[in-house]
Amino acid sequence: MAAKNRFPRNVTCKTAHGLAYAVYGSQYKHKQAGNLRLTDIARTINTQDWELAKDIVSTLNAFMASKDLELLEDHFVRFQSNRTLTSVQQQYMSKALNLTKDVWDKMVDIKDRSVSMTHDGYLKLYQMSQPDLSQRFGAILLDEGQDVNPVIANLVQIQTITQVTVGDRHQQLYR
Known part of the structure; x- marks a missing residue:
């Protein structure tokens, strides 16, 4: 991380995923993957309906990127x-949402290897736990704030410590 070398020693440089990994991600080392694979989802729900598997993956990805604490119809x-x-x-x-909830439950089950845990999955678990960062930090500096997704924005917004967001709204990735 390039930022680490640019700040004084009393500053801790972490990504949101880095914070989440320390609490949740490390528990899922044995079942981590970069992305959910359609073949794994289809096998998990015992289907050859690739559209359904695709809908489950896109719904789960929308949920994991959202600020919501539960899976909703809005994520479909x-x-x-x-x-x-x-x-x-x-x-x-309704069927797809129920199956998506089942897949999420398998994803967060440490013992169930049928669904891998993604980086966005453990970040979502961290956000859902509503961590209090004031126990470790006096302030948050969020760089590239225009590019954060709703899950990271919520993680910062729920904090009671000073928050500074740096970014260029004209270069926004998430609208």
């Missing part, structure tokens, strides 16, 4: 632009 990406759903679409979404 496929129908987000639809204002009203047909009964068939509603049933499909």
